[in-house]
Amino acid sequence: MLEQxxxxxxxxxxxxxxxxxxxxxxAPSLLKINCDGAYKSSCSFAAFGVIVRDxxxxxxxxxxxxxxxxxALAIEAWALRIxxxxxxxxxxxxxxxxxxxxxxxxxxxxxxxxxxxxIQVIVEDIKSWAKERRWSFVWGCQSxxxxxx
Numbered sequence: 689m690l691e692q693x694x695x696x697x698x699x700x701x702x703x704x705x706x707x708x709x710x711x712x713x714x715a716p717s718l719l720k721i722n723c724d725g726a727y728k729s730s731c732s733f734a735a736f737g738v739i740v741r742d743x744x745x746x747x748x749x750x751x752x753x754x755x756x757x758x759x760a761l762a763i764e765a766w767a768l769r770i771x772x773x774x775x776x777x778x779x780x781x782x783x784x785x786x787x788x789x790x791x792x793x794x795x796x797x798x799x800x801x802x803x804x805x806x807i808q809v810i811v812e813d814i815k816s817w818a819k820e821r822r823w824s825f826v827w828g829c830q831s832x833x834x835x836x837x
Contacts (some may be wrong), residue, residue, distance in 0.1 A: 718730035718743060720784045722828075723771040725763030729773070731754065732762035738771045740780075749774055758806070765807040768796070768825075772814050782822040793827040 719740050727734040734757040740749040751770055757763040768787055775783045788792055795804070796814055817823075 699760045718781050718782045718784060719748065720786060721775065722786045723764075723767040724788060725757075725760065725765075725767040726758060727760040727763045734760075734766075736763060736767035736770060738767060738774060740771075740774060740778075749778060761789065761792060761804060762806050764792050765810040768792060769810045769814060772817055772823075775821070776817060784824050784826055785815075786826045786828045788828055790827045793825050796825050 721738060721759065722741070723736070723738045725734060725736045733752050733754045736754070738750060738753045739747055742748055751774065755766055757766060764787060768785060768789075771785055774780075775785075792807075795807070795811055796818075818825075
């Protein structure tokens with residue numbers, strides 16, 4: 689079970705908040721993808737960062753860039769969609785996605801039914817892709833998600 693392989697994160701699987709675990713090892717077959725977005729209303733763009741790490745913490749793949757988005761939630765969703773796209777592109781067998789946007793993780797996991805129309809299509813894409821794969825979505829506070837910053 690994925691929740692037994694992950695340490696110190698709140699794991700959302702199938703819409704339920706799984707218990708936190710204390711083991712520090714991630715199985716060698718798992719990859720962790722940190723993603724984050726940054727938005728400032730006075731700018732005409734937003735930025736994202738995505739990094740894929742293996743069980744030893746070594747960076748495998750990364751992406752960053754700027755996009756035009758209209759809110760912090762929209763860029764966070766965009767970053768997670770890009771992270772999912774990387775997992776598909778590289779055919780990663782099992783992935784833990786970590787974001788510091790708790791609301792987005794709750795929407796993806798189904799524990800927050802107050803979906804936002806602004807990110808509806810992105811959320812539907814991610815949920816559709818996740819059904820066919822061994823993916824889990826994790827909320828990590830911003831201090832734990834420094835890799836994507």
